[in-house]
Amino acid sequence: MKLEKISGNDFEKLIVHAAKMLNSEKKAVDALNVFPVPDGDTGTNLYMTLLAAAEETVKTDATSLGAKVEAAARGSLMGARGNSGVILSQLFRGFARALAGLETATPRDLALALEEAAKTAYKAVLRPVEGTMLTVARETARMARQDAFNEDVIGFSCSVLAHAEDILQQTTDMLPALREAGVVDAGGAGLVVAARGAVEALTNWQKLGEVSPEDLLQEDRNGTAPAAIQGIVRGTIEFRYCTEFLVIGEDLSTEEIQASLMEYGDSLLVVGNDSTVKVHIHSNNPGLVLEECLKRGALTKVQINNMEEQNRQAAQKPVKPLGVVAVVSGDGLVDIFTSLGVDLVIEGGQTMNPSTEDLVRAVDNVPAETVLILPNNGNVIFSARQVKEVTAKGVEVIPTRSIPQGLGAMLAYDPQNGASANHEAMKAAAEAIHTAELTYAVRSSQIGDLSIEAGDFIGLADGDICAAGPSLTEVGLELLSTIGPEEGDVLTIYYGQDIEEEQAQAFLKTVRDRFPDCEVELYYGGQPLYYYIMSIE
Amino acid sequence: MAQVKIVTDTGADLPRELVDKHNIAVVPLRVNFGQESYLDGQEISSTELYEKLVTCKETASTTQPNPQEFAKVYQELTADGSKIVSIHLSGGLSGTQQSATIAASMVPEGLVKVVDSRQASIGVGLLVLYAAKLAEKGAPQDEIIEAVKAMSSRMSTYFMVDTLEYLQRNGRIGKAQALVGSLLQIKPVLTIEDGLVAAKEKVRGKAKAERRLLEVMREDMGEQNIWVGLVHGNVPQEAERIAAKIRADFNCDRFVVSLIGGTIGVHAGPGTIGFMAAPAPK
Numbered sequence: 119m120k121l122e123k124i125s126g127n128d129f130e131k132l133i134v135h136a137a138k139m140l141n142s143e144k145k146a147v148d149a150l151n152v153f154p155v156p157d158g159d160t161g162t163n164l165y166m167t168l169l170a171a172a173e174e175t176v177k178t179d180a181t182s183l184g185a186k187v188e189a190a191a192r193g194s195l196m197g198a199r200g201n202s203g204v205i206l207s208q209l210f211r212g213f214a215r216a217l218a219g220l221e222t223a224t225p226r227d228l229a230l231a232l233e234e235a236a237k238t239a240y241k242a243v244l245r246p247v248e249g250t251m252l253t254v255a256r257e258t259a260r261m262a263r264q265d266a267f268n269e270d271v272i273g274f275s276c277s278v279l280a281h282a283e284d285i286l287q288q289t290t291d292m293l294p295a296l297r298e299a300g301v302v303d304a305g306g307a308g309l310v311v312a313a314r315g316a317v318e319a320l321t322n323w324q325k326l327g328e329v330s331p332e333d334l335l336q337e338d339r340n341g342t343a344p345a346a347i348q349g350i351v352r353g354t355i356e357f358r359y360c361t362e363f364l365v366i367g368e369d370l371s372t373e374e375i376q377a378s379l380m381e382y383g384d385s386l387l388v389v390g391n392d393s394t395v396k397v398h399i400h401s402n403n404p405g406l407v408l409e410e411c412l413k414r415g416a417l418t419k420v421q422i423n424n425m426e427e428q429n430r431q432a433a434q435k436p437v438k439p440l441g442v443v444a445v446v447s448g449d450g451l452v453d454i455f456t457s458l459g460v461d462l463v464i465e466g467g468q469t470m471n472p473s474t475e476d477l478v479r480a481v482d483n484v485p486a487e488t489v490l491i492l493p494n495n496g497n498v499i500f501s502a503r504q505v506k507e508v509t510a511k512g513v514e515v516i517p518t519r520s521i522p523q524g525l526g527a528m529l530a531y532d533p534q535n536g537a538s539a540n541h542e543a544m545k546a547a548a549e550a551i552h553t554a555e556l557t558y559a560v561r562s563s564q565i566g567d568l569s570i571e572a573g574d575f576i577g578l579a580d581g582d583i584c585a586a587g588p589s590l591t592e593v594g595l596e597l598l599s600t601i602g603p604e605e606g607d608v609l610t611i612y613y614g615q616d617i618e619e620e621q622a623q624a625f626l627k628t629v630r631d632r633f634p635d636c637e638v639e640l641y642y643g644g645q646p647l648y649y650y651i652m653s654i655e
Numbered sequence: 656m657a658q659v660k661i662v663t664d665t666g667a668d669l670p671r672e673l674v675d676k677h678n679i680a681v682v683p684l685r686v687n688f689g690q691e692s693y694l695d696g697q698e699i700s701s702t703e704l705y706e707k708l709v710t711c712k713e714t715a716s717t718t719q720p721n722p723q724e725f726a727k728v729y730q731e732l733t734a735d736g737s738k739i740v741s742i743h744l745s746g747g748l749s750g751t752q753q754s755a756t757i758a759a760s761m762v763p764e765g766l767v768k769v770v771d772s773r774q775a776s777i778g779v780g781l782l783v784l785y786a787a788k789l790a791e792k793g794a795p796q797d798e799i800i801e802a803v804k805a806m807s808s809r810m811s812t813y814f815m816v817d818t819l820e821y822l823q824r825n826g827r828i829g830k831a832q833a834l835v836g837s838l839l840q841i842k843p844v845l846t847i848e849d850g851l852v853a854a855k856e857k858v859r860g861k862a863k864a865e866r867r868l869l870e871v872m873r874e875d876m877g878e879q880n881i882w883v884g885l886v887h888g889n890v891p892q893e894a895e896r897i898a899a900k901i902r903a904d905f906n907c908d909r910f911v912v913s914l915i916g917g918t919i920g921v922h923a924g925p926g927t928i929g930f931m932a933a934p935a936p937k
């Protein structure tokens with residue numbers, strides 16, 4: 119079956135069906151959000167906009183294609199919802215402008231109109247971003263030019279749709295946010311879904327002819343949408359090789375070729391005429407696909423891409439300018455440091471000082487040009503400084519002497535800035551923090567006025583022993599008083615692996631009661647030997 | 656006589672009495688809670704809004720006005736031959752400006768000019784008040800636009816949120832994204848940089864954040880006369896306390912205190928405090 123021209127009546131069916139398709143897939147499009155939260159509404163917004171366009175198209179008494187498309191443009195403008203809806207309305211605006219006054223349109227008219235649509239939308243958007251539905255519209259229009267002399271609207275449309283789907287897949291690589299989330303652009307996806315609905319309407323002409331657009335829309339509003347034809351979201355790749363080629367021959371039949379390839383994969387698209395057929399398929403057996411088509415004609419422009427490899431390459435993290443290595447012990451503290459942006463943690467510190475070699479290995483494993491090291495212990499600073507001599511990478515050591523100093527330094531860390539700016543800011547931030555640590559005495563001793571029994575709890579303020587005694591809580595409070603937190607200071611307690619949570623909560627309450635003007639927070643640190651590590655900032 | 660009228664949106668957080676006093680047209684965004692959608696400031700009160708923000712399980716969102724809604728306002732206001740300066744939320748944060756720009760192309764050319772404020776909340780509000788003041792004095796359209804842009808470029812915006820959750824939920828967090836998921840309670844001093852939310856400083860503790868908020872503003876503004884906007888996410892007492900400090904410490908030529916409405920509130924959340932200032936215009 120061949121369709122040389124598209125009429126106003128045809129357009130009405132296309133747009134109604136496009137809206138239907140989008141309705142059934144809108145949730146999947148909504149889900150294509152770069153943030154892992156259920157708040158995406160791109161699909162819904164596009165659908166509402168397209169529905170308004172379709173309703174206006176059906177409502178108008180005019181019958182020419184130009185008038186119908188004009189009505190769609192008007193409807194979409196009034197019903198535009200969200201940014202994606204506004205862009206869609208601008209696409210319609212350009213499309214309508216190009217088709218104005220036409221009774222019917224040929225593929226050539228449509229190709230020109232698609233270009234005008236993309237141009238209009240680009241102009242309307244103040245800061246066009248590549249990798250969005252704008253890109254899909256523009257690139258599709260560009261490719262459609264190549265098919266402009268196709269004499270069949272159906273063949274033309276199938277080909278345009280195939281282009282659109284390819285370009286949509288490429289959006290993932292165009293925007294960093296999309297790449298990180300591993301999704302295609304939601305607006306682009308919505309556009310492709312709608313286009314698929316329209317093309318579906320064209321190919322199922324007879325079946326559709328029996329239903330009036332009014333009924334279709336009514337059905338839509340009642341929420342009885344048809345099942346999705348093909349999900350747009352590709353989670354894992356089932357068929358790995360994207361295979362594309364042209365078959366040149368005589369008396370080729372797209373139907374026959376399509377039927378013969380069905381079993382080899384998905385995303386199958388076979389379009390063309392009796393002498394040239396374009397095949398697109400995702401398959402795990404591209405060889406068999408080629409063999410099958412060789413029976414029918416000569417092959418040319420063969421392209422086979424491993425999509426898994428493409429995805430993997432896209433997922434690989436590029437080398438960044440700056441990274442951080444920190445020396446930490448205790449699972450809770452490791453988590454906290456990691457959450458603040460440390461790339462790699464070396465377990466150790468108070469109990470076991472890492473060697474220069476350990477540090478070098480860590481630095482080399484961070485995919486960054488320059489690596490900042492947080493020793494978090496006075497005894498590690500020296501070996502950290504040695505790293506510079508050994509590795510080819512840039513290394514800066516922030517001389518942090520305690521865990522709280524390390525955390526303070528991380529708060530000042532800004533990967534957008536250079537290494538030396540960070541070094542300065544982090545060092546200053548670390549120095550502004552007081553550290554209080556609670557542990558026990560391994561032997562009896564006399565330090566200044568303080569006589570310490572073996573097994574006593576002892577408190578260290580910024581590394582100096584300043585309190586000792588048999589009660590952990592008492593020693594803790596005395597230690598904090600020595601440092602003397604001021605109003606508005608933040609006092610953070612990290613409790614170690616030998617302290618139960620209940621015990622820690624009780625200590626938290628005692629500290630809060632004693633220092634009511636401070637904000638006191640408690641976190642699990644999981645560090646060995648030190649019951650509590652506290653920071654006062 | 657032809658005159659210039661000022662149009663803005665609900666993202667400017669201007670108090671009703673100032674809007675009325677200066678004849679400013681405010682086009683509302685929609686605030687959505689799940690399936691329910693309200694015109695901000697018209698169909699939902701601030702009390703309801705803040706209640707819903709806490710209780711509603713579904714993430715609240717906002718929808719920009721569509722071009723048609725702007726076009727209607729533009730057509731009405733220009734019917735008497737007036738021109739319009741339409742000042743809107745930063746294009747980096749909202750598509751509102753986009754809709755306004757399209758609508759401006761639907762009325763005769765030159766009648767409506769749209770300005771990207773590059774600000775949010777009362778930051779937009781201060782620009783709008785300045786524009787209204789110039790319009791009242793009979794300044795022409797282009798002069799107003801230049802003056803507004805100049806003020807915007809000298810404006811400082813700092814704010815702190817009670818939790819980063821609301822900014823994150825709606826994807827409006829921009830460069831401050833890295834702070835989310837940090838296990839420590841961090842109260843960053845946030846700012847708007849190139850039209851996007853960015854963390855000026857990462858601070859532990861609310862008291863410290865508040866202190867830094869005033870300090871960084873002092874660094875920016877110094878002793879000169881300034882126009883100040885202070886906005887809050889339904890914490891009037893806290894706002895009043897900070898307002899008193901600002902009045903005492905800064906040379907405030909004009910001081911607007913305002914409750915954050917739905918358009919901004921949905922993204923910033925309850926408990927937000929924002930401080931925006933610019934050198935007072937001559």
